[in-house]
Amino acid sequence: MCRDSNHAREFLEIIRKSAARMSRLTEDLLTLARVESGEQPFDIQPVAPGELLEEAAQSFRDIARNQRVEIVVENSAPNPVKADREAIHQVFSNLIDNALKYGGGEIVLGSLPGKHNVEFYVRDSGPGIGSEHLQRLFERFYRVDKARSRESGGTGLGLAIAKHIVLAHGGTIRAESELNHGSTFLFTLPVAQSS
Secondary structure (H helix, E strand, O other), rough: OOOHHHHHHHHHHHHHHEEEEEHHHHHHHHHHHHHHOOOOOOEEEEHHHHHHHHHHHHHHHHHHOOOOOEEEEEEEEOOEEEEEEHHHHHHHHHHHHHHHHHHHEEEEEEEEEEEOEEEEEEEEOOOOOOHHHOOOOOHHHOOOOHHHHHOOOOOOOOHHHHHHHHHHOOOOOOEEEOOOOOEEEEEEEEEEOOO
C-alpha cells in the first residue's frame, strides 16, 4: 500500500508540473498573439529610466540572492522614455529570468542616453551564446540548449514576447554575446518629448 501511495503522489506531482507548464505556455501564446496583432492596449506615459530599472531589479533581488547572484543597476539616462510601465516590466522580467537561468554571479541592468532613444541593457556573466545563435534568439520557441531549457521550465516564448513589446513601443532589441564572456541584451525606447 505504501509503495502504491508514494507512486501515486509522484505521478500526481508530474501531472501538476505538466499542467503548470501548459498554463504558462498558453498564457505566453495569448500574450504574444495580442502583442503581435496590435490588440494589446498599451498605456504609454513618460517614465524615468531609473524607475523602470529599479522596479525590475527589486522584483528579482530575493530570487537572485537565493541563487547567489547580485543585481546591479547602472542608470545614466536622465530623460524620461515613452513606455507602458507594465509592458516594459515584462520585457525586463523575461530578460532577467533568462540571465538568472543561464548567467553567472552578477546581472547588470542599465541605461544609456541617446538623442532620440534610451538604450537599456541586461548583462550577465554567464557562459555566453555562440554567434550562430544570435540572429534567431528572438524567434518563438528557439532554444540554444534544448535540453537545459526544458529543465528550466521556460516556454521558449519570453524573448519573442520581449521583442514584440519593444517593437510596439517603437524601439529595437538585440543581443550581444561571446562564448565564455556572458551576454548582453539591449533594447531602445523613444525619449518622451518635453512639452
